[in-house]
Amino acid sequence: MTTPDQPLRIASIGAGHWGVHVASQVLGDERATLVALADVSAESRERAGGALAVPPEMRFEDAETILESVDLDAVIVTTPHVFHHEHVSAAMDRDLHVYCEKPFTTDVDDARDLVQRAEARPEVTMVGFQRHHEQPYIAARERVQTATPMLITAEITQDWYENFRNTWRGNPDLSGGGQLYDTGSHLVDVVLWLADATPTSVSAEMVFADDDERVDVHALLAVRFDNGAVANLTVSGDTACVREHVHVWTDEGATYIDGRGWDERTLHDVDPENTTSTPLLDETDTRGKVEAFLDAIGNGESPAATVRHGFYVTAVVEAAYESARNDGVRVPIHLDD
Numbered sequence: 001m002t003t004p005d006q007p008l009r010i011a012s013i014g015a016g017h018w019g020v021h022v023a024s025q026v027l028g029d030e031r032a033t034l035v036a037l038a039d040v041s042a043e044s045r046e047r048a049g050g051a052l053a054v055p056p057e058m059r060f061e062d063a064e065t066i067l068e069s070v071d072l073d074a075v076i077v078t079t080p081h082v083f084h085h086e087h088v089s090a091a092m093d094r095d096l097h098v099y100c101e102k103p104f105t106t107d108v109d110d111a112r113d114l115v116q117r118a119e120a121r122p123e124v125t126m127v128g129f130q131r132h133h134e135q136p137y138i139a140a141r142e143r144v145q146t147a148t149p150m151l152i153t154a155e156i157t158q159d160w161y162e163n164f165r166n167t168w169r170g171n172p173d174l175s176g177g178g179q180l181y182d183t184g185s186h187l188v189d190v191v192l193w194l195a196d197a198t199p200t201s202v203s204a205e206m207v208f209a210d211d212d213e214r215v216d217v218h219a220l221l222a223v224r225f226d227n228g229a230v231a232n233l234t235v236s237g238d239t240a241c242v243r244e245h246v247h248v249w250t251d252e253g254a255t256y257i258d259g260r261g262w263d264e265r266t267l268h269d270v271d272p273e274n275t276t277s278t279p280l281l282d283e284t285d286t287r288g289k290v291e292a293f294l295d296a297i298g299n300g301e302s303p304a305a306t307v308r309h310g311f312y313v314t315a316v317v318e319a320a321y322e323s324a325r326n327d328g329v330r331v332p333i334h335l336d337d
Contacts, residue, residue, distance in 0.1 A: 008032040008097070008297065011070060013063045013087050014078035015039035015048035022078055022101065022128070023052055025290035032074070032294055038066040063087050067094055074124075074297070076290070077101060080174035081181060085110035088125070092117055099293045101128040103185040104310025106176025108318050108334070111311040118307040124296045126303035127310035128289055129189045135286040136265040139279070140248065140255045141194055143269065147250035149195050152231035154246045156187045160237030161209060161217045170215060178209065178216035179237030180317055187233055187244070188221075189305075189313045194248050197225035199316055201332050206324035213325050221320050311335070 008031060012023040015037045026034040036058040039045050045059040060066040063079075067090055074097035077087045085105045091098045092114075104127045105111040118125040131137040160179045161170070168174040169182055180188075192199060207218040221233040244265070246257040253272050259265035269277045287295065296303040312335065319331040 008073040008294070009035045009071060010074045010076060011036040011038065011066050011072050012048070012052070012076045012078065013038050013066065013091075014076075014080075014101075015044045015059075016041075016078065018101065019044075019076070019078035020048045020051050022099075022289060023048070023076055025288050026076075027052065029290060029294060031298060032290075035072070036060065036066050036070045038063050063090060067091065067096075072096055074098065074293075080168045081106050081176045082174055085114060088114055089117070092121065092123075092125070095121070095123060097124045097293075097297050099126050099128065099289070100310070102189070102310070103176070103181050103314060103317065104307065105314055106181060106318075108311075108315050111307075111314040115307045115311045124293065124303055125307050126293050126296060127305045127307060129186060129193075129305040129309060129313075130289050130292075131186060131190045132193065132304035132309070133287040133289075133292040134265070135281045135283050136257050136259075136267045137190060137193075138285065139267050139281055140246070140257055141196075143255045144194055144248050144250060145196070147252045148227065148229070149197075149248045149250050150229045151249040152191050152195055152229070152247065153233075154187050154191050154231065155234040155236075156183060156242075156244045157236045157239040158183050158242050159240060162238070165209070170209075172210075172212075172214035175215075177214060177317070177321060178219075180206070180216050180219045180235050180320065183237070184219060184233075184235035185313050185317060187235055187246075188316050189309060190246060191223070191231050191233060192312050192316065193309065194246070195225055195229055195231060197227045197229055198335065199223050199312065199333050200226050201330050202316055202319045202323060203328050203330040204320035204323040205328050206321075216321075216324070219320065219324070221316075223316065 038060040049059045075091045077100045206216040209215045217237045219235040223231040254270040256268040323331045
C-alpha cells in the first residue's frame with residue numbers, strides 16, 4: 001500500500017517537455033515522491049531538475065545508471081517511442097511498477113513480449129492512454145456496453161507536423177512513424193476500447209511527408225472486427241487546430257464524444273427517434289495519469305489502461321502502415337500472444 005508516511009519512490013526516465021508534464025503530477029500527490037530523473041540531454045536534465053526539484057546528484061544521463069544506483073519503487077517512462085521496450089523491460093527486470101507513455105512500443109513483437117512479462121508479475125504496468133480514466137469516455141463506454149457497437153467513426157486533427165517536424169517526434173528513427181503513432185495512437189486506442197471487440201484487419205491510406213514513407217501527416221484507416229463491426233478513423237497532423245470526434249452507433253442509437261483542444265469534451269446521446277440529449281457528467285471522476293497509476297498500485301488492481309490495450313494499438317498501427325505502403329491492401333491483424 002502507498003501511504004503519506006511511506007510514499008513510493010519514483011524516477012522519471014525521460015525529462016523532455018512531456019516528461020516534465022507527466023512527472024510533475026507526482027509532486028502534488030502525497031502517496032509518491034519524485035527522487036530522480038534521467039535524460040541523454042544535459043539541457044533537459046537541468047531544466048527538468050529545476051522544474052521538478054530533483055537535486056543535481058539525482059539527475060542521470062542514462063536509464064541503466066538510474067536503475068542500478070537509486071532505490072526505487074516505480075518509474076515513469078517518457079523517452080522517445082522506440083526506446084520504450086528497452087526501458088520498460090529494464091524496469092521490469094528490477095521488479096518496479098512502470099508507467100509507460102503512449103505508444104506502448106513501435107514493434108508488435110516487442111509489445112507482445114512486454115504483455116507476457118507484465119501479465120505474469122504482480123507489479124503494475126500502465127500505458128499512458130488517459131481516455132480510459134476521463135469521464136466522457138468512461139460514460140460513453142458504459143453506454144455502449146448495453147448494446148453491440150456496429151459502426152464507429154472517429155477523427156482527430158492537430159497542427160502536428162508544423163510543431164514537431166524538427167523534433168524527435170518527426171524523426172522516425174526515434175518516433176517509429178508520424179502522426180498516427182503520436183497523437184493518433186490515442187484515437188486508435190479509444191476506438192478499440194469502445195468497440196470492445198477484437199480487430200481482425202485494417203486497410204489504410206496515408207499522406208507521407210518523406211520519400212521513404214515513414215512519417216505520415218494524414219492517415220485514413222478502415223478497421224474490421226471479429227463481431228462484424230467496422231470503424232473508420234481519420235488522423236490529421238496538418239490542420240489548424242485540435243478537434244476530436246468519436247461517434248459510436250449501435251442498434252439502440254448512438255453515443256457521440258465531441259471536443260476541441262485537449263481538455264474540452266462533450267458527451268451526447270442519440271436515441272432511435274433521432275433525439276439528441278447531453279447528459280451531465282460528474283467530472284470529479286476524471287483522474288490524471290499519475291493519479292490513476294498510483295490508484296492501481298495502492299489498490300492492487302489492474303490499471304485502467306493496460307499493456308494489452310497498448311499491444312492492440314501497436315498491432316493495428318503497424319498493420320495500417322503496412323497497408324498504406326502497399327496501396328491500401330487490407331492487412332490482417334495478428335494478436336496471438
